[in-house]
Amino acid sequence: MLKIFKIRKTQGYQAIPDITAAKIREPFRGLPHIESKKCSSCGQCISLCPSDAIQLKPLSIDMGKCIFCGDCKRECPEKAISFSTFYKIAADERNKLIVKSGVTPEKFMADAITIRKEVSSIFGTSLKLRQVSAAGCSGCEWELTACGNVNFDMGRFGIEIVASPRHADGLIITGPVSENMAKALEDAYLSIPDPKIVILAGSCAISGGIFQESEALQRSFMEKHKIDLYIPGCPVHPLTVINGIIDFLRKK
């Protein structure tokens, strides 16, 4: 018994006190910082990008495709691309994930998630999600599991992942959606009672990520249904997930 107390005492209080103010250390790669003035349009970054996330003239990075590998930053001869440690990069529209020159964390945040009254009033204090991995590699799945551990403790904000779609208010999808998984994903969506929301977690779910060119995918779900929140990352960081959902649910 004493041993248990000793272990418990060593552990102390593990939860991050203010999750909206937590910092991630370098060299974490969050929101890209682009300086198109420096860009010579040499195309080196495009030839290295594994997920076709970069456009030139003007230089931009699509966080919905980006896997945050950092290869472009390292190889850019003009140092026009860098990544900040800013992790609150979720947005409610697909095109908001495209980061251009001059986008700072403040500018990105100002526009990223628009308040929706019906979302705040229905789900504001309690959001239960059904997670479906549709060919996710288990990276995002591990991170979504981590969201519920003693450090991140997502449950304290009323956000939980539940076992049955019947108990859920929405879906949180990971993975590029394989053909073999397309039907099960659709079934899970249909099993959730209305009103419901759909969240995409990770670049695979958002765009197909590095699997965009695969012939084994079936992504018609994304055209058929309204997507309410996009959470970029490869994999998604728990702080990006939790803060993204909190901002999505906020009332003011």
Next chain:
Amino acid sequence: MNWIITRNNKPVNINSIPLVEIEKLRPDIIKKSGEGMRPVSFFSFKKSKEIILYIIMADDENSHLLISSSPMKGKSSYESITREVSSFWNFENEFHEETGIIPEGHPWLRGVRYPHNRHNPEKMIEDFPFFTMAGDEIHEVAVGPIHAGIIEPGHFRFMCQGETVHHLEIQLGYQHRGIESLFINNRLKYPVHLAESIAGDSVIAHSSAYVQAIESLCRTNISRRAQSIRAVALELERIAIHIGDLAAISNDVAYLLGNSVFGANRTLIVNTLLAICGSRYGRGLIRSGGVVFDISPGMSEEMAAALKKVKRVISDMCEKMFETPTVLSRLEFTGTVDTKTAGDMGMVGIAARASGLQRDVRSDFPSGIYRYFPVHKITMDSGDVFARTYLRYVEIKQSIDYILELLENMQNTKSLMTPLNKPARSSFTVSMTEGWRGEIVHTSITDASGNIARYKIKDPSFNNWFGLAQSVRGNGVSDFPLCNKSFDLSYAGHDL
């Protein structure tokens, strides 16, 4: 000679691999299996006019890899090897699914993953031929493809009599992304990013196997420091996932203190990986030719302190947990796979070692820094959930000590990346690493211009899924989660 003998990461010219009719090769495969060798890869290679079957057998004692091949074009069937050597079971299924060539007399022919490029596109994943049982008191419990937790999809069907499971059918393929095909004609010269996503919990293990295959094809030796950093990352990955599994197993036996303590300590380890390379799973660290992040002396000290702390806490927690009767009663004698069964099925990795099999690529086929700093194999005999759980604890301590040793002996070379030579033409290379789950095998074939023409991946899950099915036989349905967590197999790694 039916075979060419090579080693891990030692390419051979594709024309030097003996091409032997399968009728002649089959008795030799059976003989070699009887002498203790085992299949590590068995796959088809379709060229314009031919279908070649490649077979790679491992001779663990001598660190040898034996390679042979058979022309299969025009054949509609051949005599199944599985009938004599059961560890070929899934390999022959896979070969059949890709080529349509029937292994005659195969005891249990069925789909493996229903890939997009399967031989018979009419066969759909819904048509899976489930094994069935009949009888008055027999009932079936079906689970998935979507499970209750946050995990990857797969369909499980339990055939039960009362509470007792007689057989578990595991149907996979939902995760198939066609990843092997994406390595061919990729826009990028060396798409290591794909290897990082074969299984997201084995980023370092799979990307190491990939870059070692490429470096061996390019006859490029990387710096000792880069090798050390790769090994540090590989062992950190092992520690992180093992601790995560201990947390999950604690949760499944309602030992919540364990769940919290292990969960918090896993965070410390994955954050150490983030401190090195910016990703909690080690993405972006390993590139063909070396690594792109260094471990500074300051970071090395910080890491050593964190690891020593984790070791102390995990030891306290595990010693307490493994003397708690309510925990032990759930773990001991649950989900047992004996040594013979594990061997017959060709199990690998931690699950095989928990069943008493001496299999560890780090010591059997060492590559990189493991050649200079040997790892000792640790095995247990009981083959139950307890063994697979306790062995994780032992391996966590072993890996922490190993990293501390590497950090103390870090070479002072500045060079982390070595420019690659041109890849060898018409070459065949086998690259093996021991991920936390077990033996990963990447086989790469280049064409006459040096481009990748076939990339074959074998994740340890491919060997071990049937081990999980075996482990639940005779157990209660309610012990399945424990059996499952103690194996913790990858769906994506299997489905590719």
